[in-house]
Amino acid sequence: MTGLAGAVIDLAAVAVLVIGVAGLWRRDLRALVGLLRIQGIALALVAASTAATQHDVGLGVTAVLVVVVKAGVVPTLLGRVARSDPGARESAPFINVPSSLVLAAALVGLAVVVGAPLHALAPGRAAALAPLGLATVLTGYLLLVTRRRALSQVVGLLVIDNGVALMTFLLTAGVPLIVELGGSLDVLLVVVVLRALLGTMRARLGNVALDELRELHD
Template sequence: MSAQISSQLLNVACGLFLLTAVGVLWRRQVSALITLLTVQGVALAAIAVILAEQHRSAEAATIAIGVGLLKAVVIPWMLRRVHQQLPDARETRPLVNVSTSLLAAAGLTLLAYSAARPLVALAPTASAKATPVGIAVILIGFFLAATRQRAISQIIGLLLVDNGIAAVAFLATGGVPLIVELGVSVDLALAVLVLQILTSHLHTAFGPTDLDELRELHD
């Protein structure tokens, strides 16, 4: 694969990676959020595969396969199991409406590109120039977790943050040690498993898992 084609494919994968994060702010239905997270996992795996091909690294290729399985298969499958217990789950009362959320996403993306300018100046390669995409997804993930009311939506926000961190690690360094990435991803998979168990018990006992309604039970 030529360097030009590889660079173009990397830009496409990074564009899809960022677009899915913005799409998560646009949609409120939990099933749509899980679908977008799955597509983002595929885009992240594609970024890792392209970088592995560029560096001719077997270890990076192994990481890419592991990332693809965890981010695009295992974790979305676990989230869907949680969603099966709440089939009509939908964000009806987000703290910030959709229009404002999309404007915030644009602002956070500009902030990411501005903050990453010194890093890009140090190594003006195609992968380094795409690093702000990962930073933007991290910021969007934090924003999602802070403005959504349902626990599963907040977990998806944290998963966006983890995807963004992984993307920055891949793009800035050409890959991270396999044990580090897999360790973090397994921790998140366990967190989703705990969420599944807690959601099942809470839904059985109290019904909805909107955080405001759960606080009212405490009050």
């Protein structure tokens, strides 16, 4: 049982990172939202497997919460935004896709190097995977910096959040439920606000390429 759960944790943690990198590769906004949904499920798998090995009911509840919020509500909300503008693509990112994939590889390498001491925090098999969480955070940040579309940036923000969550699951074997609850609600709130904002922006300005909003800065 422990062996199976350990393998699931390994696989799911890697999946979280890979999906984050894939977010840099896909330019179709709807596909991006789909990736986010899968990442949420992978994250929930990590939490659920950890809960199973540790027999931690609170962490199990957290896993359910992760599925509901990160694989359910949030992607659905974002999906509606994406569908309202069919065919929308990340037409011209600041850094093109091959270059950003190379950069992502470099960031993952950096995360593994600087994240190595994290293992000392909580000796154990899962903690050795913690650099994956850090790599996911950096990947999400890269997505946030290089994409022009507001929706892609929201996805980048959520990938960062997923990376942080992955790191906490792996390092601390789950934060107290109340903390996770607070964090998830925050993310939900951010998404709801951003969705409303995006709607308003589209109504007023016609398109949602943040790059063109430069003149508002004073």
